Amino acid sequence: MLGCVLYGQGDLRVEEVPAPVPAAGEAVVDIRYGGVCGSDLHYWREGGVGDFLLREPMVLGHEVVGTVAGYGPRASGPEPGAPVAVHPATPCGRCPECLGGRRQVCRDIRYLGSAARLPHVQGGFAARIAVPAKQLRALPDGLGLRAAALAEPLAVAVHAVRRLGPVDGRHVLVTGAGPIGCLVVAAAKAAGAARVTATDLLPEALRYAGVAGADVCVRADDPADPGWPAEVDAAVEASGAASGLDACLRLVLRGGSVVQLGMPTGGRSAFAASLVVSKEIELRGSFRFDGEFDESLALLAREPGIEELISAVVPVGSAEDAFTLATDRARACKVLLEFAG
Structure with a gap:
């Protein structure tokens, strides 16, 4: 074989x-x-x-x-x-x-x-x-094998959103609109987020973020993009880029939560630790998943x-x-x- x-x-x-x-x-x-x-x-x-x-x-x-x-x-x-x-x-x-x-x-x-x-x-x-x-x-009734192939990466996204804490009615920022970032958008909307803003460097990636349910898509390399929010309640960094984490820390409100999901290139990344201190940001990591796999299958069916x-x-x-x-x-x-x- x-x-x-x-x-x-x-x-x-x-x-x-x-x-x-x-x-x-x-x-x-x-x-x-x-x-x-x-x-x-x-x-x-x-x-x-x-x-x-x-x-x-x-x-x-x-x-x-x-x-x-x-x-x-x-x-x-x-x-x-x-x-x-x-x-x-x-x-x-x-x-x-x-x-x-x-x-x-x-x-x-x-x-x-x-x-x-x-x-x-x-x-x-x-x-x-x-x-x-x-x-x-x-597989749940009505879920085909092709769609079910997304269960594992969607479980990663569901776990990351859970690490944020409650997002119902909140504004969530997702930096990085690769496959995982787009699935984070879908998971955040499914968890009740009122508004999701997604950022990326590539127009095609942002198009997929829109397909996933992003309310606003922003060019990450354009500070004049009118889609940039003044502030968000919570943020998931899904690109692994230092600039993505910097955006999350700058835009999250005081006492807000930021989840680092993207793996930084080279394993190390400089970040604005002073903002973590002065804004009392809850900065958390997210790695893989456990029971969220079953939840992701149910979500794909819905x-x-x-x-x-x-x-x-x-x-x-x-x-x-x-x-x-x-x-x-x-x-x-x-x-x-x-x-x-």
């Missing part, structure tokens, strides 16, 4: 990989779609994500959906043939973070397509994969328009073309790989 295997920086190959044999407690899933994530692009272009460096060939991908093919010993779940989404995380359940209810920052987590540990955790960009059966999620953020579906045999397209934010928002017809 075909899989997308990364051998090193810039060395992505679509090749035959062994069919999985499920262990006890595992399910086998025939993958239909896989979303190309920013972390997949970092592995491909740079050979790593932050401190997670590629040290052996690894199947990429963690945003995957498909149909149940079967189960290993002592495993059960949705019946064979049922459409499912795959929760990509397996927390350890033993560390202080897991025991404290913050499994998304588990210190010993296993995550599909991650080089954080050795051997690496192989990912989901393959025609058939085996995963713990407890990671399968049956809000079918979110699927419009999918800008291209590319056959797995042209995976490198899909990755190249996904890096071009002037042409694409969310790009999916298709593994079966």
Whole structure:
């Protein structure tokens, strides 16, 4: 069967990989779609994500959906043939973070397509994969596999909005209108935000932010843009750029909350700490998700328009073309790989 295997920086190959044999407690899933994530692009272009460096060939991908093919010993779940989404995380359940209810920052987590540990955790960009059966999620009625492929990145966005605190009736700023930023817009509106302002450098990215529900879209490099708000109640920085965080800190009201979701390039970023002090800003990080995965599936079923953020579906045999397209934010928002017809 075909899989997308990364051998090193810039060395992505679509090749035959062994069919999985499920262990006890595992399910086998025939993958239909896989979303190309920013972390997949970092592995491909740079050979790593932050401190997670590629040290052996690894199947990429963690945003995957498909149909149940079967189960290993002592495993059960949705019946064979049922459409499912795959929760990509397996927390350890033993560390202080897991025991404290913050499994998304588990210190010993296993995550599909991650080089954080050795051997690496192989990912989901393959025609058939085996995963713990407890990671399968049956799709809500009316939700198709194509739209369900957005569940993982939408869960990241839902978690970030939750980290803001209550947003009902409030004005939320989102800096960075890439796929995650656009999904943050959708998640904020779904959580009751009265107004969402999105900023980005690219007109096409801002167009997708509008599709996601942004009330106002602002060119981040144009201080004279009339869409800039005088003040906002809360803000999510989704670009990873220092200028994005600076805008959030400047525009959030005193005592407001700012969530840093975008990963700063190089791992370090200067920021206006004096504003955090003088305005008593609540500055929080946001990393991955936990139960929000199930919430995102329900949200996708309720809000079918979110699927419009999918800008291209590319056959797995042209995976490198899909990755190249996904890096071009002037042409694409969310790009999916298709593994079966």
